[in-house]
Amino acid sequence: MSEALLEVENLAVEFRSGRNRARALDGVSLDWRPGEILGVVGESGCGKSTLARAMLGLLPLARGEVALGGRAVEGKDDIAGLRRRVQMIFQDPYQTLNPRQRVGAIVAEPLRVQGAGAGEAGESVRRALGEVGLEPERYLDRYPHQLSGGQRQRVAIAAALVLEPDGLICDEPVSMLDASVRAQILSVLVELQRRRGLALMFITHDLSLAWSLCDRLAVMYLGRVVERGSAVDVIERPQHPYTRALVDAVPVPAAGGGGEREPLAGELPDATAIPSGCRFHPRCPRRFEPCDSVDPPLLAAGGEGQLAACLLHDPVAGAEHTVDG
Amino acid sequence: MSALLEVADLRVEVRGQRIVDGVDLTLERGEALGLAGESGCGKTTTALALMKLLPGGLTQSGAITLRPPGAEEPINVGRRTEAGMQLVRWRHISLVFQGAMNSLDPVKRVEPQISEAIHLHEAKLRPRDVRERVADLLKTVGLTPALGSRYPHQLSGGQRQRVMIALALACNPSLVIADEPTTALDVVMQAQVLKLLERLREDLGLALILISHDLGVLAETCDRIAVMYAGRIVETGPVRSVFDDPQHPYTKRLLDSLPVIGGARGVAVPIPGAPPDPGNPPEGCSFRPRCPYEAERCLAGPELREVRPGQAAACHFAPWSEWPEPGAVPAEREALP
Numbered sequence: 001m002s003e004a005l006l007e008v009e010n011l012a013v014e015f016r017s018g019r020n021r022a023r024a025l026d027g028v029s030l031d032w033r034p035g036e037i038l039g040v041v042g043e044s045g046c047g048k049s050t051l052a053r054a055m056l057g058l059l060p061l062a063r064g065e066v067a068l069g070g071r072a073v074e075g076k077d078d079i080a081g082l083r084r085r086v087q088m089i090f091q092d093p094y095q096t097l098n099p100r101q102r103v104g105a106i107v108a109e110p111l112r113v114q115g116a117g118a119g120e121a122g123e124s125v126r127r128a129l130g131e132v133g134l135e136p137e138r139y140l141d142r143y144p145h146q147l148s149g150g151q152r153q154r155v156a157i158a159a160a161l162v163l164e165p166d167g168l169i170c171d172e173p174v175s176m177l178d179a180s181v182r183a184q185i186l187s188v189l190v191e192l193q194r195r196r197g198l199a200l201m202f203i204t205h206d207l208s209l210a211w212s213l214c215d216r217l218a219v220m221y222l223g224r225v226v227e228r229g230s231a232v233d234v235i236e237r238p239q240h241p242y243t244r245a246l247v248d249a250v251p252v253p254a255a256g257g258g259g260e261r262e263p264l265a266g267e268l269p270d271a272t273a274i275p276s277g278c279r280f281h282p283r284c285p286r287r288f289e290p291c292d293s294v295d296p297p298l299l300a301a302g303g304e305g306q307l308a309a310c311l312l313h314d315p316v317a318g319a320e321h322t323v324d325g
Numbered sequence: 326m327s328a329l330l331e332v333a334d335l336r337v338e339v340r341g342q343r344i345v346d347g348v349d350l351t352l353e354r355g356e357a358l359g360l361a362g363e364s365g366c367g368k369t370t371t372a373l374a375l376m377k378l379l380p381g382g383l384t385q386s387g388a389i390t391l392r393p394p395g396a397e398e399p400i401n402v403g404r405r406t407e408a409g410m411q412l413v414r415w416r417h418i419s420l421v422f423q424g425a426m427n428s429l430d431p432v433k434r435v436e437p438q439i440s441e442a443i444h445l446h447e448a449k450l451r452p453r454d455v456r457e458r459v460a461d462l463l464k465t466v467g468l469t470p471a472l473g474s475r476y477p478h479q480l481s482g483g484q485r486q487r488v489m490i491a492l493a494l495a496c497n498p499s500l501v502i503a504d505e506p507t508t509a510l511d512v513v514m515q516a517q518v519l520k521l522l523e524r525l526r527e528d529l530g531l532a533l534i535l536i537s538h539d540l541g542v543l544a545e546t547c548d549r550i551a552v553m554y555a556g557r558i559v560e561t562g563p564v565r566s567v568f569d570d571p572q573h574p575y576t577k578r579l580l581d582s583l584p585v586i587g588g589a590r591g592v593a594v595p596i597p598g599a600p601p602d603p604g605n606p607p608e609g610c611s612f613r614p615r616c617p618y619e620a621e622r623c624l625a626g627p628e629l630r631e632v633r634p635g636q637a638a639a640c641h642f643a644p645w646s647e648w649p650e651p652g653a654v655p656a657e658r659e660a661l662p
Contacts, residue, residue, distance in 0.1 A: 043511035043512070043513060043514075044511055148599060150599075178363035178364050178538060179363060179538065179540075179579055179582050179583060180363060180578070180579065180582055180595060180596035180599075181363075181595075181599070182582070182595075183582040183592065183593045183594065183595030183596070184595040184597075186592050186593075186595075187592040187595055190591075190592045205511055205512065207512070207586060208541075208583070208584040208585060208586050209584055211584060211585075211586045211587075211590065212584030212585075212588075212589075212590050212591060212592070212593065213584075213590070213591070213592065231590075232590075235586055236587070245513065246512060246513065247586065248516075249512040249513045249515065249516035250512055250541065250586055251515070251516075251519070251539065251541030251542045251544065251545045252541050252544060252545070252585065252586070253539075253540035253541040253543075253544050253568065253580065253583050253585060254544060254568050254569075254585070262520075263513060263516035263517045263520055264513050264516075264517075265517075267481055267483060267514070268511075
């Protein structure tokens with residue numbers, strides 16, 4: 001197996017407010033391979049965006065470590081190197097693009113910070129704009145407000161590309177865009193992955209998107225990865241009851257829709273009050289005896305490399321229960 | 326039996342630009358109609374026009390006729406004054422907006438917000454009965470009545486959206502218009518709210534106009550669907566027909582551009598370009614500049630017409646029995662009158 005581009009081990013992030021301690025990330029281990037499209041899916045509040053920020057050293061870690069290309073990231077220099085090699089784009093490019101800067105300056109900014117000369121920068125900026133399908137001549141001098149939502153996201157991608165990173169974390173990159181524009185932006189990203197071997201990590205609540213583009217998936221619930229495996233395995237044959245519920249809740253754009261399933265009841269609990277045992281047990285339709293006291297680790301389940309944090313897959317505790325039930 | 330709502334030639338203009346350009350709609354009692362389309366296509370404007378809630382500067386024309394069950398005379402919404410509309414809004418038609426946080430009063434508890442709405446229309450109701458009604462409404466939308474004493478910020482997104490629905494139901498309307506009611510919610514919460522709307526339709530015989538850019542949401546909830554593009558309905562028909570066998574190239578391309586679980590993997594074929602600028606609409610078919618099948622005839626018309634039983638499309642080439650490779654306009658079709 002090739003070395004991971006980025007690997008996290010037992011990552012934990014906590015936020016404190018007064019006496020409350022919110023465990024936003026509670027022991028996440030994950031590897032992101034070179035050139036791979038990895039999806040991190042879950043509902044809002046599950047910790048998926050916190051994971052992305054923690055991976056880039058943007059949040060203080062309570063526990064765990066991050067490794068880049070097999071080497072632990074420690075100290076400022078390592079973090080600076082990590083942020084050069086892994087870039088990030090966000091849901092709303094309007095909030096991340098400086099409204100007073102022209103497109104040319106926005107895209108050149110990362111190079112300027114790295115101390116590149118003007119001539120060299122100009123060339124890189126043009127190349128990056130070309131790669132995202134914006135003609136440099138037409139767009140270099142525009143301001144963000146003169147662009148459509150899709151064009152703004154293209155500018156954000158171009159700015160992420162100028163440093164020629166190995167990985168791009170995309171936090172809900174298209175959830176604010178209309179269907180037709182959405183497909184345009186996704187094809188820009190996937191084209192970059194194919195042509196330059198850029199690894200992509202999609203942080204998304206959109207399972208259909210995860211299904212169509214990702215090689216592997218990690219499903220998060222309350223600060224933990226509860227299932228991972230190949231995207232096809234995880235979505236077609238989910239091995240964790242939460243993943244099953246998530247997949248079933250996706251409305252299907254086809255006649256008759258998705259059918260008559262009863263949606264999962266209740267809401268995501270607060271990260272300051274994570275339930276005992278399996279954190280999903282209060283909402284789980286499949287819970288049984290020790291689920292409220294035993295916190296299950298990721299256990300081998302289903303397809304090759306597929307793991308689910310559910311006691312149904314424990315050879316002893318889950319012996320009397322079938323997964324499909 | 327005559328329809329609950331009939332809309333004929335609805336137009337909305339702002340500074341000479343047509344945002345809604347001749348929309349016709351019919352809705353039966355208890356029916357759910359989905360209004361689909363991308364941002365800027367005029368679906369929200371259509372909804373606001375139905376309630377005469379357009380912001381200043383926008384002018385509407387066209388006939389809107391509402392026949393609530395039990396009413397002797399049909400209500401001519403198109404002609405009503407603002408004072409007259411206040412007797413119609415919430416009482417006969419109500420609206421659920423997308424951002425529940427922005428439409429609830431942040432400094433008022435939930436209970437008084439709902440009881441005020443009831444009071445507006447039924448001033449004579451005793452306070453105790455109003456309180457009871459609020460408790461019932463909260464139960465109807467799946468909330469415990471105790472939540473009535475909370476402020477909006479103390480509720481989750483899903484709970485707030487349920488409060489909005491309770492508010493919309495406060496005066497027993499016969500039609501609820503829901504504009505992107507689940508867009509801000511996660512899939513699980515979205516599934517819960519959609520299930521709730523479905524149940525309310527069954528239990529209360531509500532008619533529903535559901536506006537969404539998410540075709541999946543509409544497929545799961547609606548009987549009929551109308552697809553809007555650049556201010557017009559370009560296709561309408563039973564959900565099943567439109568999704569199984571779309572008859573307008575825009576609907577077809579929109580469906581093709583959506584990733585579907587269990588369907589083909591990989592990037593879907595995007596629709597090139599962007600919707601037209603309402604200040605400078607293209608001649609003829611508004612989808613022509615983006616349509617792979619555009620031909621000379623498309624410079625004029627096309628009108629929305631029935632092309633299959635119950636299904637109408639605004640495309641000269643409909644009905645389409647098959648979709649040729651983009652760019653290849655079937656030659657024999659070109660020769661048709």
